[in-house]
Amino acid sequence: MNVGKAILMELQRQGRTAKWLATQIPCERTNVYKIFKRHDIDTDLLQRLSLILNHDFFYDLSKETFGDNSDRVVDDSNQ
Numbered sequence: 001m002n003v004g005k006a007i008l009m010e011l012q013r014q015g016r017t018a019k020w021l022a023t024q025i026p027c028e029r030t031n032v033y034k035i036f037k038r039h040d041i042d043t044d045l046l047q048r049l050s051l052i053l054n055h056d057f058f059y060d061l062s063k064e065t066f067g068d069n070s071d072r073v074v075d076d077s078n079q
Contacts (some may be wrong), residue, residue: 001064003046003057004038011054070076 011021018036023028027049035041037047050057 001061002039003041003061004036006057006060007041007049007053008036010053010057012051016053021052025049 009020018032019029022032025032035045041049046057
């Protein structure tokens with residue numbers, strides 16, 4: 001998942017602008033455009049963006065990694 005692209009798509013879906021997002025983070029608008037180009041992102045920032053946009057990007061990443069199987073449990077008993 002290209003997380004920057006996913007953030008941009010969600011922002012556009014909500015009809016919001018990069019300027020609006022910059023005021024919410026807060027940061028400069030140019031930094032928001034840099035976020036859109038990133039393939040990965042710091043988890044703290046992703047959490048903040050998830051809250052600001054009311055969208056669970058962590059779920060999207062998990063779904064892409066493990067598929068759309070919400071009952072999946074990772075077995076770590078062999079560790």
